[in-house]
Amino acid sequence: MGKPKLATADKEILVEIVRLTQKLKLNGSEGGWKDFLVRNDRKLGTSVSDPARRTKEILMAFLSTFPSETQKYFDNMVRRIVERKGLDLHLRKFPESESPELKLVRMTAEHSDYSRNFSFQSYNNDWKVMPIGKASKVINSKSLIAIDCEMVSCKDGTEALVRVCAVNRNLEVKLDTLVNPNKPIDDYRTNITDISAEDLEEVTVSLSDVQKLLKKILKKGTIVIGHSLHFDLLALKIDYPLVIDTTNIFKYSDLPLGASPSLNNLCKTILGKAVREDREPHNCLNDAKAAMQIVLQKLEKGYNEPLQVSSIYVSESDLAKLLVHRVPLCVPHQNLRNVFPGNPKIDTNIRMKGRFYSTYVEFGNCREADEAFHALDGVEEEDKIGRPQKLVVCKHDNKPVGIICVRKMVRESSNKRQLSLENEETINTHESSHKKLKMCCEHEREVERLKRELREREDEIFRLQKELDSAPKLSGIMKNFRAINSISN
Numbered sequence: 118m119g120k121p122k123l124a125t126a127d128k129e130i131l132v133e134i135v136r137l138t139q140k141l142k143l144n145g146s147e148g149g150w151k152d153f154l155v156r157n158d159r160k161l162g163t164s165v166s167d168p169a170r171r172t173k174e175i176l177m178a179f180l181s182t183f184p185s186e187t188q189k190y191f192d193n194m195v196r197r198i199v200e201r202k203g204l205d206l207h208l209r210k211f212p213e214s215e216s217p218e219l220k221l222v223r224m225t226a227e228h229s230d231y232s233r234n235f236s237f238q239s240y241n242n243d244w245k246v247m248p249i250g251k252a253s254k255v256i257n258s259k260s261l262i263a264i265d266c267e268m269v270s271c272k273d274g275t276e277a278l279v280r281v282c283a284v285n286r287n288l289e290v291k292l293d294t295l296v297n298p299n300k301p302i303d304d305y306r307t308n309i310t311d312i313s314a315e316d317l318e319e320v321t322v323s324l325s326d327v328q329k330l331l332k333k334i335l336k337k338g339t340i341v342i343g344h345s346l347h348f349d350l351l352a353l354k355i356d357y358p359l360v361i362d363t364t365n366i367f368k369y370s371d372l373p374l375g376a377s378p379s380l381n382n383l384c385k386t387i388l389g390k391a392v393r394e395d396r397e398p399h400n401c402l403n404d405a406k407a408a409m410q411i412v413l414q415k416l417e418k419g420y421n422e423p424l425q426v427s428s429i430y431v432s433e434s435d436l437a438k439l440l441v442h443r444v445p446l447c448v449p450h451q452n453l454r455n456v457f458p459g460n461p462k463i464d465t466n467i468r469m470k471g472r473f474y475s476t477y478v479e480f481g482n483c484r485e486a487d488e489a490f491h492a493l494d495g496v497e498e499e500d501k502i503g504r505p506q507k508l509v510v511c512k513h514d515n516k517p518v519g520i521i522c523v524r525k526m527v528r529e530s531s532n533k534r535q536l537s538l539e540n541e542e543t544i545n546t547h548e549s550s551h552k553k554l555k556m557c558c559e560h561e562r563e564v565e566r567l568k569r570e571l572r573e574r575e576d577e578i579f580r581l582q583k584e585l586d587s588a589p590k591l592s593g594i595m596k597n598f599r600a601i602n603s604i605s606n
Contacts, residue, residue: 123180123191130198131176134191135168137236138180145182153179193246194236197358200249201226207252214256217416218340221361228365234347237356245328247335247357255359258338261286263409265401266349267312270304277302278352279312281327282401283334284409291334293402295320296327311398328355335359344380344408363411370423371503371528378426380407386426387411396466436483438464439490440524442475448513448521450476456509456523457489478523490525503528 123134137143139150147153151163157178168176180191208215215223225231237244249255267280277298283291295312297320307313335341335357343349346362364377372378384392384407392407393400414420441453446469453463457478464477480486495509506524510517 123177123188123195126195126198128173128176130195131173131180132168133198134194135176135179137194137232140232141236143183143187145179145187146184147179147182150179153182193356196246196248197356200252200358203252204255207256211256216257216259218259218261218361219256221366221412221415222340222359225360225362225365226358228362230365234362235350235358235360237347237351243324244354244356245332247332247355249357249359250336250338255338258340258359259286260337260339261342261361261409261412262291262334262339263342263405263412264346264349264353265343265405265408266352267310267399267401268348268352269298269302269306269310269312271298272301272303276352278324278327279305279310279317280401281349281353282405283331284402284405286409286413288406288409290402292327292330294322294327296322296324299323307398308396309399311400324354327353331355342408342412344383344404344411345377361412363408366412366415367420368423369426371425378424380404382426383411386424387414387420435526437480437486438477438526439480439486440475440526441478441521442524443473443520443522444475444511445513445519445521446472446474447518448511450474452513453478456493456511456521458492459485459489461489486525490523493523495523500524 123131126134135150142149145153147156150168151166154161154163154166158175165171180188183191262283262285264281264283266278266282268276269279271277277300278296279298280295282293285291295317297317302314305313331353338359340359340361341350341357342361342363344363346360350357350360363380363383367383369376369378378386381391381393384390388407388410392403439457441456444450444453450463450465450467453476454461459480462479464479467474467476478489480489490505490507493507493509495507497505497507500506504525504527506522508520509523511519511521
């Protein structure tokens with residue numbers, strides 16, 4: 118039986134592909150889907166634009182307006198849909214056979230971002246569409262591989278792969294190689310990738326070589342893991358449906374709809390440690406291992422309740438900072454000191470973006486940073502994940518030059534918790550000191566009491582001894598009485 122193709126697809130599959138063209142805003146020779154309806158159906162036009170309510174012939178006629186390279190892409194999509202339907206059918210027949218690993222694949226596929234992120238336009242010649250094999254084998258798959266890539270910016274405006282790492286579920290390294298993009302590079306992003314021009318001088322491995330290596334690894338239903346994995350698959354130019362994206366398998370209590378946590382924050386939440394320190398370059402291999410460990414923890418512990426990830430484990434030193442961004446390049450960073458009360462330290466490691474830059478302002482502690490923020494004269498708002506920031510007029514040479522943003526490091530509730538912890542720690546310290554002082558005073562009083570009792574007893578002994586010495590006859594009689602008593606006994 119040949120590979121499924123667009124020409125032999127049933128209506129249900131054609132409907133999915135037409136909807137995909139709408140989502141990706143793809144146009145054929147007669148425009149997009151609604152343009153096509155206006156031109157070819159004067160009676161109904163776009164009044165009935167739902168593809169499911171159109172005939173198979175109309176759907177096929179629209180998809181036929183696309184060029185041959187896009188037709189290849191549609192053929193790939195047909196195969197993907199057929200593979201997925203085969204898995205779904207097998208699951209309906211044998212629901213108990215689905216492995217926990219495949220459940221996470223299903224969670225990724227059912228996420229609202231999946232169709233947008235993983236619908237690759239894999240019709241270009243350098244793309245590889247990897248088959249997944251028979252549904253009966255895939256359904257029980259426990260084979261996992263975690264992948265992470267580093268990309269550089271090229272002079273033609275594209276991004277290109279320069280390093281790829283892959284580890285299995287035992288964290289054994291299955292692939293770790295530098296890749297030569299074989300085209301001029303505009304920005305190596307060394308501060309992020311930790312890769313420079315010198316690192317690639319002797320590299321001969323190409324993207325095609327990496328694809329061949331991965332094709333051997335991705336066999337018999339191996340599941341691919343990654344954090345924001347679609348970016349890695351785009352860099353690898355590999356279309357493969359058995360994926361687990363670590364951003365899609367958890368619920369989050371403190372992120373807005375559509376936002377995803379960073380790998381670092383997710384590691385802090387799930388693994389209890391960061392994958393890298395602040396401003397440290399990425400380590401491709403460590404990131405792949407971290408993604409694998411997150412999935413293994415998910416398989417072991419579930420983590421079904423929403424996670425708090427946006428501000429978790431912010432260090433005390435970071436809480437003592439404010440981020441200043443959208444600062445015009447004409448403003449020297451030293452001048453930012455004038456915006457804040459006191460004499461805060463301005464981080465000289467500025468990050469430029471277009472006509473603006475950003476940096477950190479450092480204070481003595483969290484409370485000082487909090488007080489400095491509230492003392493600023495500006496319009497307060499929240500960023501996209503709820504962290505407070507103020508829009509403040511920035512001046513240079515006593516003239517307004519624009520509006521800068523000053524942002525706190527965590528959401529207000531998290532900051533209050535931190536301040537509460539600081540207060541609690543201070544109170545506990547004071548209480549502890551008070552208790553120690555109180556105990557010390559009590560011990561001193563007890564010593565004084567014992568000394569006083571001892572003196573009183575010594576005085577009493579001295580008095581009795583004096584009385585005894587003043588009555589010698591009585592003393593002699595008592596001695597004779599004791600002697601007689603001892604003989605009689």
